[in-house]
Amino acid sequence: MPATDTATPATPTSTHVRTAAIIVVGILVAILANSVIAMAAHAAGASADFSPLLVFVYAPFTVVGFLAAYVGWRIVRRRARHPIAALRILVPVLTVLSFVPDTVLAVTGFIPGASLTAVLSLGLMHLVVVAAAVPICVRLAPIR
Numbered sequence: 001m002p003a004t005d006t007a008t009p010a011t012p013t014s015t016h017v018r019t020a021a022i023i024v025v026g027i028l029v030a031i032l033a034n035s036v037i038a039m040a041a042h043a044a045g046a047s048a049d050f051s052p053l054l055v056f057v058y059a060p061f062t063v064v065g066f067l068a069a070y071v072g073w074r075i076v077r078r079r080a081r082h083p084i085a086a087l088r089i090l091v092p093v094l095t096v097l098s099f100v101p102d103t104v105l106a107v108t109g110f111i112p113g114a115s116l117t118a119v120l121s122l123g124l125m126h127l128v129v130v131a132a133a134v135p136i137c138v139r140l141a142p143i144r
Contacts, residue, residue, distance in 0.1 A: 019140050022136060022139075022140060023066065023070060023136065023140070026066060026132050026133065027062060027063055027066045027132075029132055030062050030066060030128055030129050030132040030133070031055075031058075031062050031063075033128045033132070034058050034059075034062055034125045034128055034129075035055060037121050037124050037125055037128065038055070038058065038121065038125075040121070041053055041117055041118055041120075041121035044117050045115070045117055046115055046117045046121060047112075047113030047115060047118065048113075049112055049113035050111065050112070050113030050114060050115070050118045051111065051112075051113070052111065052118070052122055053118060053121060053122075058125060062125070062128075062129055065098075065126075065129040065133065066129055066132065066133045069129070069130070069133035069134065069137050070133065070136075070137045070140070070141075073087070073134075073137040073138065073141055074137075074141050076090065077141055077143060083143050084143065087134075087138070091130065091134055095126065095127070095130050099123055099126065102122050102123050102126070105119050105122070106119040
């Protein structure tokens with residue numbers, strides 16, 4: 001007697017719920033990692049007055065960065081002839097571009113409490129979001 005697969009196929013609703021749950025978990029992991037970076041920066045001498053290292057400031061930026069990565073990947077995946085090749089170019093370029101405001105901050109100190117430690121910590125936070133978002137986005141929206 002042949003074996004039959006009794007697993008029920010995923011419904012669109014269950015797929016969306018699963019995708020949302022994975023994104024939320026990825027965001028929470030990135031926020032947790034960024035919290036560790038912020039605590040380390042404060043322990044290394046970054047000013048407590050430097051607002052970008054406060055959770056209510058960096059958490060929303062982490063969410064926005066993560067969601068932008070997901071939406072951007074969906075667009076690239078749909079429109080690019082070779083999405084992985086595009087991803088290999090876009091991720092490093094956009095990551096480097098994300099350091100531009102940090103570089104301006106390091107040079108000008110336009111936020112009170114800015115120091116090299118604080119600004120380098122912000123740059124590290126950018127890398128955390130990239131490291132968390134890219135693999136999750138590619139896994140959730142694979143190339144067909």
